[in-house]
Amino acid sequence: MSTNRRKGRDVDSPPLTDLFLSFLKLGVTAFGGPAMVPYIGRLAVEREKWLDDSTFRDGVALCQTIPGATAMQTAAYVGFKARGVAGAAARFIGFGLPAFLLMVGLSAFYAHSHTFPPVVAVFNGLQIIVVAIVANASVSFGKTSLKDFRDVVIAMVAAGMFGSRVNPILVIIVAALLGFMFYKKNSLPSLSVSVSSVCQSSSAKPVLIIASVTALACSVLFFIEWKLFDLAVLMFRIDLFAFGGGFASVPLMFHEIVEVRSWMDAPTFLNGIALGQITPGPIVITATFVGYMLYGLLGAVVATVSIFLPSFLIVIGITPYFDRLRNSAYFYGVINAVLCSFVGLLLTVTFRFASNIPWDIARVLLAIAAFVGLFCKVEIIWIVLAGTVVSMFLL
Numbered sequence: 001m002s003t004n005r006r007k008g009r010d011v012d013s014p015p016l017t018d019l020f021l022s023f024l025k026l027g028v029t030a031f032g033g034p035a036m037v038p039y040i041g042r043l044a045v046e047r048e049k050w051l052d053d054s055t056f057r058d059g060v061a062l063c064q065t066i067p068g069a070t071a072m073q074t075a076a077y078v079g080f081k082a083r084g085v086a087g088a089a090a091r092f093i094g095f096g097l098p099a100f101l102l103m104v105g106l107s108a109f110y111a112h113s114h115t116f117p118p119v120v121a122v123f124n125g126l127q128i129i130v131v132a133i134v135a136n137a138s139v140s141f142g143k144t145s146l147k148d149f150r151d152v153v154i155a156m157v158a159a160g161m162f163g164s165r166v167n168p169i170l171v172i173i174v175a176a177l178l179g180f181m182f183y184k185k186n187s188l189p190s191l192s193v194s195v196s197s198v199c200q201s202s203s204a205k206p207v208l209i210i211a212s213v214t215a216l217a218c219s220v221l222f223f224i225e226w227k228l229f230d231l232a233v234l235m236f237r238i239d240l241f242a243f244g245g246g247f248a249s250v251p252l253m254f255h256e257i258v259e260v261r262s263w264m265d266a267p268t269f270l271n272g273i274a275l276g277q278i279t280p281g282p283i284v285i286t287a288t289f290v291g292y293m294l295y296g297l298l299g300a301v302v303a304t305v306s307i308f309l310p311s312f313l314i315v316i317g318i319t320p321y322f323d324r325l326r327n328s329a330y331f332y333g334v335i336n337a338v339l340c341s342f343v344g345l346l347l348t349v350t351f352r353f354a355s356n357i358p359w360d361i362a363r364v365l366l367a368i369a370a371f372v373g374l375f376c377k378v379e380i381i382w383i384v385l386a387g388t389v390v391s392m393f394l395l
Helices: 016-028 031-046 053-065 070-113 117-145 149-163 168-183 202-226 228-239 246-260 268-279 283-326 329-354 361-374 378-394
Strands: none
Touching: 016 031, 016 070, 031 053, 031 070, 031 149, 031 378, 053 070, 053 283, 070 202, 070 268, 070 283, 117 149, 117 246, 117 268, 117 329, 117 361, 117 378, 149 168, 149 329, 168 246, 168 329, 202 283, 228 246, 228 283, 246 268, 246 283, 246 329, 268 283, 268 329, 361 378
């Protein structure tokens, strides 16, 4: 095998089956969402040497900037650098497949057993854990996004608008406009320019083909089953505006599914998030639960594909141009403002989730314990499992 390297990947590209299977194995243990990014780096850079460390770090910066679940996006980016669009698809699907299969199984279990008293007790406890998880996400977003007075103003405007039942997508657009006006060129951080040009010339055509096939599939759904078409379009829109990772989709999904369309009530949606936390993968896998509860297995497939496909296309389509974008003061200002707005959105949705829980001393103590554990970097899966055990005996 040649030892020559081209901008972050080997001349002799790895087989697609290797890319798929390696990330399928990683996906089985992909708890914690963005926390999986370092593990992806170790696999791709240190173990398999599919790309170098500089290229990987550029990819992480890209995936943190564009909408979608960060870990899923990073998996797609690594595959794209290794084997182009086919490699990105192999890794993206391999990494997300375990979460999808487990969520379908858990959703089926929930649909048939959620009225049993022991199961009700468990989910009552898990709803409290979800409130703590979203509250912790609000704090985490705030620590990383709110750096000066302008950031705080944008977050407060977003919280006020969302609290007044304004559509979150409109909130994000307003935040983007504020970012365009507020941030000047001196707010642009010092950034290196090192994103590789590998695969750049080959991404436009596959993106166009995938988008065309998707449009055709949506047209079929439009004429055959309107409800599935509506579900698909909704998930597309949520994914396109979920800047800042999977948690950014929570207020968008909650608003559209619970408050606008009333497809399910808030406690059921909270239970879907709870199930998403005991499966590997990003929190947006809650879309699988929503699809299954509404329209069975076919609904789960449609919702899952729709919540991941737009951001996948963005990864493979925008990578060649990321250097220009991230070195634009206007682009940086807009993205920074959008991320600040999600602090306000998450904070507001935390209060909305909390308002659906009949609080007592036991529930307050469980919420505090869960929040402290998350704040101290205890892995989410252990928090959820501990909350399940406590709920069985105390709630």
